[in-house]
Amino acid sequence: MRLNILIILFSILTTLGECSRGDRLPRFQECLSSCIASLCDPTLETLHSHAFTPLNPLHRLLLWDCESDCNYQCRRIVTQELKQAHLPVEQFYGKWPFIRVLGTQELFSVVFSLANLYVNYKAFQTVQSYKKSLESGAAAAAMASQYLTLILTSCAGWLASTVFHVRDFALTETLDYFLATGIILNQLLVISIRIFELYKKENARVLFRVQVCAVVWYLFHCIKLLHFWDYQYNTNVSVVTGLATNILWTVHSVRTYRKAKKDTTLNSALIPYENSVLVKLAAIGVKAFPVRYLGLVPIFMNLWIFAGMAFELFDFPPWFDLVDGHAMWHLVTFFPPIVWYDWNIWDLQLERTDELGRSK
Structure with missing residues (x-):
């Protein structure tokens, strides 16, 4: 999963300027x-x-x-x-005057959007492989399916972002907004399913109702915007949904941390999964991460995202007329998904191991 809802939120906020x-x-x-x-x-x-x-x-x-x-x-x-004339560079129609490269309006936003698409594609392969390793009907497999759906939505969102930064049309902008909203809503849905254990068989009816409500609300949201495009309404929806999602992920992360440190025997059975997360953390430059704090990885990733928001909040004229704050923001969002899905697999396996231990 693309770690933080605000990844999408701030991508939306930077396109709000209609004239400059x-x-x-x-x-x-x-x-x-x-x-x-x-x-x-x-x-x-x-x-x-x-x-x-x-x-x-x-x-x-x-x-x-x-x-x-x-x-x-x-x-x-x-x-x-x-x-x-040594005067400040101005924006035009809410965008910086980038140099066009091979017909592409914002080259590095395109490159970094494609990079995000790639890491989500690799995450899909990772989660799919884990799901195939589970026995049929396992609760963890059902939750893995939820992650796979979210990854596919994220891939569609990054593809829309790529097209939008290649050529800014009303159609490409609309698709970028709608798919961004889809990712935001899907992230809230996924953490709700995970934290309230709706993926388990005994909660199948509740899960179905929640999913139907989510789809109906999403369709209502899109139809409302097509009827009357209200930027403020869309932003408010994103903010509220994003805050709710982050609160739930923080709660779940703390709960997972406490569960993992409670039993050292249980932790030893998870060494392959822990190593997978640690290897991915090292790959993005976070070396020697303390294993005892593995459950808090989502919180540390959130801090990375919040730090990266500075690029969006304090945007600047593009370096070499090619790289602006928005492009750098897309670069920041490239790193969390590399770790995020391995962490979710570890989290699911932690619960499975815990349940097996209690059943003995």
């Missing part, structure tokens, strides 16, 4: 009118036609048209003029 100072600058509007007249209407000629470059076939493949290409060219022209 840059696109209101008279120089930008003048440039845009001149470019459109020069390149988009061949019957007109202007004194500035030499400043603009005709659209090339590669860009057309990514659905750039003459007007959107003029918009891009004028962002770059005005940005260069601002830099030469």
